[in-house]
Amino acid sequence: MGSEEDLNVFRGKILDMLPDSTLKEISDVVLANTKSFLKSESCYVAFVDPENRDSVGISFSHLTRDCEMYEEMGEARFKVLDDGSYGGLLGYSLDTGESLYVHDITNHPAAHGLPPGHEPVSQFLSVPVKFEGEVIGQIVVGNPEKDYDDRDLRRCEEIAEIYGMVLKELLINENTSRD
Numbered sequence: 001m002g003s004e005e006d007l008n009v010f011r012g013k014i015l016d017m018l019p020d021s022t023l024k025e026i027s028d029v030v031l032a033n034t035k036s037f038l039k040s041e042s043c044y045v046a047f048v049d050p051e052n053r054d055s056v057g058i059s060f061s062h063l064t065r066d067c068e069m070y071e072e073m074g075e076a077r078f079k080v081l082d083d084g085s086y087g088g089l090l091g092y093s094l095d096t097g098e099s100l101y102v103h104d105i106t107n108h109p110a111a112h113g114l115p116p117g118h119e120p121v122s123q124f125l126s127v128p129v130k131f132e133g134e135v136i137g138q139i140v141v142g143n144p145e146k147d148y149d150d151r152d153l154r155r156c157e158e159i160a161e162i163y164g165m166v167l168k169e170l171l172i173n174e175n176t177s178r179d
Contacts, residue, residue, distance in 0.1 A: 006037065007155070011162050023047070023170045027059035030163050034139055037159065038125065038152050041143035046078075047129070047167055048094070048136050053080040055094055055138065090140065093126040097135050099157055101125040101148035123148055129160045131168040139163065 010033050017026050027045045035043045045059040057076035081087055086094045092110045093099060102124045121142040129137030139160050144152070 007158055010037075010159070014162055014166055018166060018169065023167070024058055026163075026166055026170070030139065030159065031059040034141055034156065034159050037155055038141050038148070039145040040125075040141035042121070042141065044090075044138070044140040045163070046076075046138045046140075047171065048138075049077075050136075050171055053084070054078060055080070055086055055091070089124060090126070093128040093138050093140075094135055097128050097130070099125075099127040099153050101153055103147055125152060125156060127153070127156045127160045129164045129167060131164045136164060136171070137167050 010029075014026060014029060017029070027047075031043045031045045034040070034045070043060065044057050046055050046057040048054070049056050055078040057078070060076060078086060078090070085091060087110075089102070089105060089110045105121055105124045123144055124140065124142050125144075125148045126138060126140040128135045129139060137160075139156055141156065
């Protein structure tokens with residue numbers, strides 16, 4: 001797991017990328033560092049679209065054959081449901097605003113299985129990305145070298161806190177440039 005010094009280097013790197021880097025470029029750095037810090041095989045970094053509340057995966061490991069298509073599109077978009085929730089284990093942190101890790105994803109009450117063709121996920125850790133208490137994104141990792149624990153969860157929350165500050169700034173600037 002990344003040390004406090006590693007986290008400070010990561011924070012500096014992310015902040016140095018502003019204002020010239022794209023959301024995708026910054027999200028790719030978040031993905032790479034999260035996988036490295038948590039020694040995880042896969043990662044998913046998403047933001048909540050401020051216009052329609054969809055969860056938009058912008059940087060992600062390729063775990064299905066559709067991931068290449070999503071990569072070419074520039075995003076993997078998961079529509080918010082009619083009731084305002086996202087559902088499933090992937091949507092848990094977005095729905096509750098809570099972080100979690102699961103050692104057996106088949107037994108979690110929110111789990112409803114993996115999509116057809118999805119690579120196996122042995123363990124799952126998800127944290128909401130928040131800014132001033134509002135959920136604005138999500139970071140998910142899976143398939144770690146060792147079992148996730150509370151330290152891993154806290155480390156990912158620290159990464160999410162950094163990403164949240166940058167994400168909010170980028171989303172505000174993007175919305176401002178659209179107006």
